[in-house]
Amino acid sequence: MLDIKYIRENPDHVKAALVNRQMSGETAKIDTLLQLDTERRRIISEVETLKATRNKVSDDIAAIKKQKGNADAMIAEMKTVSDTIASLDRGLAATQSQQEEILLQLPNVPHSSVPIGKDASENTVHKEVLTSKREFDFAPKDHLELGKSLGLLDFERGAKISGAGFPLYMGKGATLERALINFMLDLHLEKHGYTEIFPPFFVNQASLRGTGQFPKFIDQVYHIPAYDLYAIPTAEVPVTNIHAGEVLKGKDLPIKYAAYSACFRSEAGSYGAGTKGFLRVHQFNKVEMVKFALPETSYDELETLVSDATDILDALQLPYRILLLCTGDMSANAAKCYDIEVWSPAEQKFLEASSCSNFEDFQARRAGIRFKRDEKSKTEFIHTLNGSGLATSRLMVALLETYQTKDGHITVPEVLRPYTKFAVI
RNA sequence: GGAGAGGUGGCCGAGUGGCUUAAGGCAACGGUUUGCUAAACCGUCAUAGUAUCGUAAGGUGCUAUCGGGGGUUCGAAUCCCCCCCUCUCCGCCA
Numbered sequence: 001m002l003d004i005k006y007i008r009e010n011p012d013h014v015k016a017a018l019v020n021r022q023m024s025g026e027t028a029k030i031d032t033l034l035q036l037d038t039e040r041r042r043i044i045s046e047v048e049t050l051k052a053t054r055n056k057v058s059d060d061i062a063a064i065k066k067q068k069g070n071a072d073a074m075i076a077e078m079k080t081v082s083d084t085i086a087s088l089d090r091g092l093a094a095t096q097s098q099q100e101e102i103l104l105q106l107p108n109v110p111h112s113s114v115p116i117g118k119d120a121s122e123n124t125v126h127k128e129v130l131t132s133k134r135e136f137d138f139a140p141k142d143h144l145e146l147g148k149s150l151g152l153l154d155f156e157r158g159a160k161i162s163g164a165g166f167p168l169y170m171g172k173g174a175t176l177e178r179a180l181i182n183f184m185l186d187l188h189l190e191k192h193g194y195t196e197i198f199p200p201f202f203v204n205q206a207s208l209r210g211t212g213q214f215p216k217f218i219d220q221v222y223h224i225p226a227y228d229l230y231a232i233p234t235a236e237v238p239v240t241n242i243h244a245g246e247v248l249k250g251k252d253l254p255i256k257y258a259a260y261s262a263c264f265r266s267e268a269g270s271y272g273a274g275t276k277g278f279l280r281v282h283q284f285n286k287v288e289m290v291k292f293a294l295p296e297t298s299y300d301e302l303e304t305l306v307s308d309a310t311d312i313l314d315a316l317q318l319p320y321r322i323l324l325l326c327t328g329d330m331s332a333n334a335a336k337c338y339d340i341e342v343w344s345p346a347e348q349k350f351l352e353a354s355s356c357s358n359f360e361d362f363q364a365r366r367a368g369i370r371f372k373r374d375e376k377s378k379t380e381f382i383h384t385l386n387g388s389g390l391a392t393s394r395l396m397v398a399l400l401e402t403y404q405t406k407d408g409h410i411t412v413p414e415v416l417r418p419y420t421k422f423a424v425i
Numbered sequence: 426g427g428a429g430a431g432g433u434g435g436c437c438g439a440g441u442g443g444c445u446u447a448a449g450g451c452a453a454c455g456g457u458u459u460g461c462u463a464a465a466c467c468g469u470c471a472u473a474g475u476a477u478c479g480u481a482a483g484g485u486g487c488u489a490u491c492g493g494g495g496g497u498u499c500g501a502a503u504c505c506c507c508c509c510c511u512c513u514c515c516g517c518c519a
Contacts, residue, residue, distance in 0.1 A: 041474095041475070041476090044474070044475055044476090044488080045475070045476070047488085048474090048475070048476090048487060048488045048489085049487080049488090051487085051488060051489085052486095052487055052488070054499075054500080055487095055488090055500085057499070057500090058443075058499055058500040059443075059500085061443080061499055061500070062443035062444085062499095062500075063443085063444095065443075066443080066444080071499080074499070075498095075499045075500095076499080077499080078499035078500080079498090079499060081499085082498085082499070082500090247435095247472090375453070375454055375470095376454075376455095379472080
């Protein structure tokens with residue numbers, strides 16, 4: 001959420017951000033917002049003057065009554081004042097909720113280092129690491145074929161149990177998945193200094209609002225009406241909200257959390273191309289990294305977040321590239337975002353395995369996450385960042401395909417063997 | 426699911442309609458005293474909104490906030506209703 005004061009003082013900058021995000025149709029909302037803001041402040045000024053009067057006169061009434069005097073006329077007068085206050089307060093609440101509704105829908109302002117572009121075609125390649133890219137002397141099988149022939153993955157039975165898009169891992173496939181999760185968590189804890197979190201997988205609406213999935217992206221989230229709970233689309237939601245409504249100490253920053261969770265996404269409206277197997281699923285596993293950082297260091301923290309994620313791919317010796325997303329392709333909550341894509345030999349294309357973003361104070365303002373530099377200083381909003389490190393689904397695709405042998409088996413990468421306890425599948 | 430007890434500032438805790446601008450204590454911070462530490466004493470000690478002064482840091486006024494929301498009243502931490510959370514007991518249960 002953007003600061004209404006910032007919008008009031010920089011309306012053209014905010015409108016330009018919308019245009020750069022290919023949302024030029026939304027710029028009129030800024031004018032509406034500013035009108036509501038003027039109206040809101042006008043009512044506040046009027047109603048607070050009346051409240052000050054009422055508070056003053058109520059004290060006078062108390063004093064008169066204490067001396068057994070008659071205050072009937074003042075009471076009658078204050079009754080009409082109170083009625084006016086009630087009426088103004090209703091108008092204020094209506095104006096505020098309209099303003100809030102627009103504010104919650106507005107996207108973040110992209111950082112100045114983000115390239116302006118209309119869509120994914122204008123993302124720029126930030127870095128490519130293809131040293132481990134493998135030349136096959138046979139036609140590589142895809143992950144579906146490998147998963148089926150080796151008995152690792154059973155999408156048909158997953159569909160029988162739950163529906164399409166709910167993967168079922170079996171035997172060494174399940175073990176390999178668990179090994180990947182443990183390997184990634186251990187690396188982040190031991191080498192990168194993150195604190196492990198195991199969060200709830202269901203959250204309330206306030207948490208989704210805090211990280212920005214509600215209201216704009218709520219159609220992507222599974223909802224259980226009977227309990228009014230939402231299945232987390234990413235551990236970002238529960239982990240970022242750990243500190244919702246809190247004032248953190250400057251000396252504790254940055255705070256770095258790493259969390260495994262299952263992730264649930266309805267992927268409404270995205271059936272069709274590129275949906276087979278793991279390429280698009282409703283449930284997947286992910287290790288998520290979340291940082292709470294000082295505003296002046298958050299962009300440095302973004303760079304290390306990306307390298308923390310790619311360390312996994314380097315260790316697994318999988319080829320990948322890092323994209324810097326342009327204004328038109330970046331998600332609404334982010335100020336700057338890198339995608340990490342891992343190479344699929346069978347698909348002959350890069351698959352998104354991670355998204356690392358700096359939200360600046362966008363989520364912090366929604367979730368009320370602040371900090372004080374020291375005892376004396378005023379509270380400021382913190383900067384939040386998060387990135388997958390990594391999602392196992394696309395990683396599993398790349399891993400199975402890259403490590404397949406000519407006779408249809410899988411060589412387990414060295415770093416995973418302590419976890420799998422087997423070297424070949 | 427049933428019954429009961431609770432939720433007050435960073436923490437503890439008083440507060441049954443106006444005398445509370447939320448008592449008192451602890452912790453923290455600044456200072457005085459002090460050979461050093463400790464103690465004592467003095468002071469500071471919320472958050473947000475809004476208006477205003479200031480180049481700014483910040484100051485000042487007003488308003489709101491005692492788990493959340495609504496109601497009664499001239500006036501609510503206090504009375505009423507709904508909800509959330511915590512604890513105790515009972516029941517059920519993977």
